[in-house]
Amino acid sequence: MSRRPYRLGRSLTGLGLFATRPIKKKSRIAEYTGRRLGIDAALKAEKSGNRYLYEVNSKITIDGARHGNIARYFNHSCNPNCDTFIRDKRVFIRTLRNIKPDEELTYDYGRDYLKNVIGLENCMCSRCRKRRKKVAAEARLKRARKKARLAFKSVKKKTRVSRGRVKAKGRK
Ligand SMILES: [Zn+2]
Secondary structure, three states: OOOOOEEEEEEOOEEEEEEOOOEOOOOEEEEEOOEEEOHHHHHHHHHOOOOOEEEOOOOOEEEOOOOOOHHHHOEEOOOOOEEEEEEOOEEEEEEOOOEOOOOEEEEOOOHHHHHHHHOOOOOOOHHHHHHHHHHHHHHHHHHHHHHHHHHHHHHHHHHHHHHHHHHHHHHO
């Protein structure tokens, strides 16, 4: 078996996986491994705060919390370059497009996880950060425009007042 084409490294949210060489689109690069839990055990694990549960189907959930499961280090992204697929009740991760070295490998954890575990406003994926940056920049621009408008108004006011004074003086 060839060595993994990625390494564990620091990401914005802790640890993540980063490509160490170009990876072709649709390459199967990992399996999400771990204990297989039934419904009750899965619910119990979820309640105890286990964030590494992968629901294979309505009866089987994989507990991927142990460190031997390299797939637990794929971070979530709303604009991912990988996705997961299930074959024979096993979960695999594959690339969605060609990957360049040093790119972080991510897949979409799904809307429920984003909403309930990460929080819609806490997502640190590149798309969400870009979106928040844009919103913040627009708000800044709006404030700057408002400030400029107010400054302009006060300049106009001052000009008018001084003109009035000049006129008044002239009349004397
Ligand atoms: Zn996001």
